[in-house]
Amino acid sequence: MLRLKRLEVEGFGPFAEPQVLEFRDAAGVTVVYGENMRGKTSLLNAIRYAFFGTVLGRGSRVRRLHTISNRDLASEGQFGFSVSLTFDYDGQEYELVRECKPTVKAPSNDEDYAQTVMLRRGTSTLGPQERERALQQIFPKEVSRFFLFDGELLQEYEELLINESEAGHRISEAIERILGVPILKRGRTHLTQLSEEADKHAAKEASKRQETQAIGTALQQATEQKEAHQKEIARLQTQLQELNAQRTEVEQYLQSVQKYASILHERDEAGARLEEAAKDERLCRGDLQKAMGEAWRSLLREPVRAARSAAQADAQKELDAFLLSLRAKAVADGHCGTCDQDVRGAILDRLKASLPEQAPATAPSGRVSAAMSRLADLNKFTEADNTGEIRLLWKRLRDLELEQVTLKDRISDLNAALADSDPETLRRSKASYAEVLEKISVVKRAIEDEGKKAEEKDQNIQRLKKKLDSSGTSDLRATQLRAKMLRDASEVFGAAVDRYKANLRARVEETSSKLFLSMTTEKQDFSGLTINENYGLTIRHRDGRAEEARSAGAEHVVALALMGALQNNAPLRGPIVMDSPFGRLDESHTANVIHTLPQMAEQVVLLVYEAEVGKAKMRDVLKDRLVREYQLERVSARRTNVREVK
């Protein structure tokens, strides 16, 4: 376990003069009070710098080392800084000193500095390689987030809940790292590697001996074939990794231009619709023109009908007059010219009576044929009425014209919105995204197929090994035993990974629930936390339901509970250094968190400003678990001193 003993900083951030913090050798909390800009984050960064040689700024971005030198000293031409950290690890005392000194008189960037590192263990100074190995073992960078954190870093915890996110995956891996899972995974990998080599050796030896030659040779062949499949799987997995990286790159690009993608889609759709509307307009216009070619008939329909009626009436009149004249002539002549009969007596009287007073004298000539001839001419006209059709076509044409105008306006607006984008690249990216997804699918299937083939070969290999084990001679036994031991050990480690992870998750869930219940103010409503496969935690109500919507404050408390649970269950243990962790918490939660701190780790260093939690409150809540207090005192805007509060 790692335990801090002494921190000395000089020229680092606001600490112009050498400043020292001594950490007592007792379990509990060391509190450092300081207003904003006094150097609380600088102290956290000093520890980070000592171990890793880097300093983080806002948004976890790496800061340029040139900007770390104290500004006051820099204005006097003095650049550079140093951090010295003394700590205990595994019963040994270490001293780690890291310095950053300028190599030129007026440095302006990081290239103008040289860094030196020294790690002393006991009385001996470690060489560079040994030093780096030791530091990697004592305090691996990938897990530093669980020991050194501020409010901003706590927000990263939310990434855990997004399964497929790159950040969530990294944090999940970091948690497994701190819990020791890689020890088992690496053990499994190395034992498998060694067992395969041993098996190959055993097969080779067996093939040299007469009594086991056949099995030995078959085993060698099967092993070679299995290796070929495994090699292919490895190649495909590399390919899959590359494709996934490509996919991520395209996804990130598409996400960044998402708004453009949807605008482009809308514009393309509008363009297609415009083309369609133009085509429909051309067809409709053609139909209208055809209809208008015959429209003159529709215009003349009523006039012609009226003329026809008039002609018919005229023709009828003329026929009637003609018939009357024939009757008058028959009366006058006493003889009917039509039936060639004499007209006498009663028939003559009847005919006389039917004539009007002024009977026509003679038969009309030619006039019957005029009206009839008009009728005949009018009947040559082919009637039609396509007014209704023309009305519909005209309306449709107007609608299509309006639609096109509207679409053109819309397209113009969309083009303006796309002015800053690159539609061609966007289109190509979408196409390449589809392509890469297809390739990923193909490669995954190929990996599956190769896996099945390798599995078949492996089963064959196991059968042959069993045969060999039972038939081998005594001088083969050593080789076989070696191979068997490694195989069995690999199997044990493989099973241990899953068992250990399951046990760990259960323990982390139990510990984090306890810590959470200690920190929450809703002890009556909540029963604890539930953990998922990726170490994401959900709050559980007493009725068993999960609390879905969580406030930023609740997220904070859950993340703190996880930190504490990891500390308690990890093989890798050390101090927790927290920089202003109460930002989103109310007074009650803050008090609860402070009260719970000693349960999270043996050594806790808390960097706070007094408006968050005053000295009186801190002392009251922590009591004898408050081991030491420091105050960051303002000397000037650019200088701070560290004073122990007695």
Place this chain on the structure above:
Amino acid sequence: MERDRESVGLTPETQAILAELEERGWFLEGQDVARFCMAYAIRAKVPEGATGGTETRWAAGNFDKTGEIRALLAAMYPGCTTPVRMMEHLVNEGLRMVAGRLRSEAIGPAEIMD
């Protein structure tokens, strides 16, 4: 008896009107415009007459392929002895009337026919 014409012509004014109407895109060709306007004039009961100063545009046999129009004019204008001249007059009058309407009202082909 007065000799009839053998072609249908337009005055400079009605030629411009024809071009204007063709521009609208409602008709496939100039003859369709002319026939439409002629029918419009007949419906409006334009009296018998003649239009002077015309320049030949279409042969009568082409304009009235089926002879329907000449038969129609003979029936509706029984006193007229020069049907092609009448045809020409009605075309020119019709063009002026339709153009007048379209210039003063924002209407479409269906409304003109109402």
Place this chain on the structure above:
Amino acid sequence: MGSKMRTTDLKDLLKTVDQLRAELHPDLDAKFLEAVVRAEEENPEDDAEAVHVIQAALKTALTAKGVA
């Protein structure tokens, strides 16, 4: 490296490994498995060194069984 064995810290890990040894291969040498755990813990970034230590532990285990 020569660092002291931190039995407490690796306690749970070793316990899990030993449990599975007893379940799956009870005749497997427990000390050998413990040595593998420690080899990995002490060489988190060094594959070659970890494998070297494991091979040495294997040799010890085989010798204890009376096998060369």
